Amino acid sequence: MRIALISDIHGNLVSLDAVLADIDQQHVDRLICLGDVVTTGPHPHECVERLLALNCPGITGNHEDNLLDPQVVRMRRDSLWAATLDWCDQQLTEDDLVYLRSFKPWIEVPLDATHNLLCFHGSPRSNRECILPTTPDDELRTMLNGHKATLMAGGHTHVQMMRRNKDATIINVGSVGLPFDRCLPNAEEKRIVPWAEYTIVTWSRGTLNIDLRRVAVDFEAIKQATAASDNPYNWIPYWYTPAERPVDY
Numbered sequence: 001m002r003i004a005l006i007s008d009i010h011g012n013l014v015s016l017d018a019v020l021a022d023i024d025q026q027h028v029d030r031l032i033c034l035g036d037v038v039t040t041g042p043h044p045h046e047c048v049e050r051l052l053a054l055n056c057p058g059i060t061g062n063h064e065d066n067l068l069d070p071q072v073v074r075m076r077r078d079s080l081w082a083a084t085l086d087w088c089d090q091q092l093t094e095d096d097l098v099y100l101r102s103f104k105p106w107i108e109v110p111l112d113a114t115h116n117l118l119c120f121h122g123s124p125r126s127n128r129e130c131i132l133p134t135t136p137d138d139e140l141r142t143m144l145n146g147h148k149a150t151l152m153a154g155g156h157t158h159v160q161m162m163r164r165n166k167d168a169t170i171i172n173v174g175s176v177g178l179p180f181d182r183c184l185p186n187a188e189e190k191r192i193v194p195w196a197e198y199t200i201v202t203w204s205r206g207t208l209n210i211d212l213r214r215v216a217v218d219f220e221a222i223k224q225a226t227a228a229s230d231n232p233y234n235w236i237p238y239w240y241t242p243a244e245r246p247v248d249y
Contacts (some may be wrong), residue, residue, distance in 0.1 A: 001111060004026065005119065005173040007034035008156025010086070011041025011062070011231075012177025014051055015196040019176050023213045026200055032107060034173060035061025035121035035153040037100065041177055044088045044227030048096040058103040059228045061156070062122040062128045067092075068101060084233040104153070111150060111203040119150035122156040130157050131170060132183060140165055146191045151201060151208060159183035160197055160212045171210055173199035192239040194219045 004023045009016050023031065033056050038044035040063075051058065061145055092100075105127075107121040121127035123143035131143060131154055144152070144165070152170045159182065160174035172183075174197025180190045196217050201211040219242055226236050 001029050002207040003030045003032060003109065003117065003201045003203075005032055005153050006176050007173050008036040008158055008175035008178055009033070009038070009041075009047050009142040010036055010062070011038050011044040011047055011176070012043070012178040012222065013046045013050070014045035014197075015177045015215075015217045015224055016047050016216045017171065019198050020050065020054075020194050021215065023078070023198075023200075028147060028200060029231075031056045032109070032119055033058040034119055034153065035059045035103065035127060036063040036155065037061070038092065038096075039063040039067065039085060039088050040211075040233060040235060042225045044229050045091045045093065045096055048092065048099055052095070052099050055078045056167060058100070059107055059119055059121050060105060060127060064100050064103055065127065067212060068097070080236055082146075086232050087233075091238060093148070106147075110148070112206070113151040115203065115206075117151045117153065117201060117203075118147055119153045121154060122153075123154065127156065130183070131161075132157065133161055133163055135164070140170075140193050142248060151210075152194060153199070153201070157183035160199070162210065162212070169208065169210070171199060171212070173197070174212065190238075192235065194242050 037047055088145050106124050109117040123129040123131055124147045125143050125145040129143050152168055153173055157172055158175040158178055158180040163170050176196050179197045181193050182190055194216045198213055200211040200217035225235055
């Protein structure tokens with residue numbers, strides 16, 4: 001069984017199309033989205049449209065909560081983020097919203113009779129929690145909230161990761177549309193790196209393979225899409241251009 005796991009698309013159609021093109025070449029059996037499909041970038045409707053066409057099941061990310069929870073909507077302030085959320089609302093059709101409301105807190109996939117994959121956004125307990133390489137074991141086990149799986153897969157931090165928890169492997173699949181150069185919650189100068197990330201999981205005869213993939217994207221196309229959009233949020237200043245990218249990336 002081969003499963004493609006994507007997360008944190010954030011309205012970036014250029015990067016989503018690059019990832020879907022790569023997935024087309026990988027002969028996967030399933031595609032699962034771990035949340036945060038639409039907000040931030042210039043193409044929220046088009047990103048939903050792509051996933052709908054693929055019948056891709058999804059997990060509710062914190063950005064879906066921001067859009068769909070009436071309590072969150074009522075708490076919005078007169079700010080750039082509120083304006084961006086409102087703009088995103090206006091781009092989505094009713095079919096888009098129905099699809100986003102169909103997302104689940106987590107998705108469990110049997111790998112065989114005794115092994116399973118558990119997918120979530122931040123953690124099984126909360127889509128706003130960050131599971132990091134440095135998260136203490138005791139805190140991690142509290143976040144996992146009694147869930148057990150051979151492989152646990154999340155998103156939310158926008159940085160790919162792999163670590164162990166007893167006999168489970170935990171991964172972060174990375175971000176399709178908004179991959180960061182660091183995931184520490186207190187980092188003051190997170191930057192966006194000019195590629196897309198996702199993961200393919202292969203389970204065959206008791207053997208687990210995890211492929212943390214990085215896909216080239218057309219950064220000029222991202223800039224053009226952003227410039228052509230009337231989204232009030234301009235994310236381009238936060239991206240590393242391919243030319244200025246640090247050498248260790």
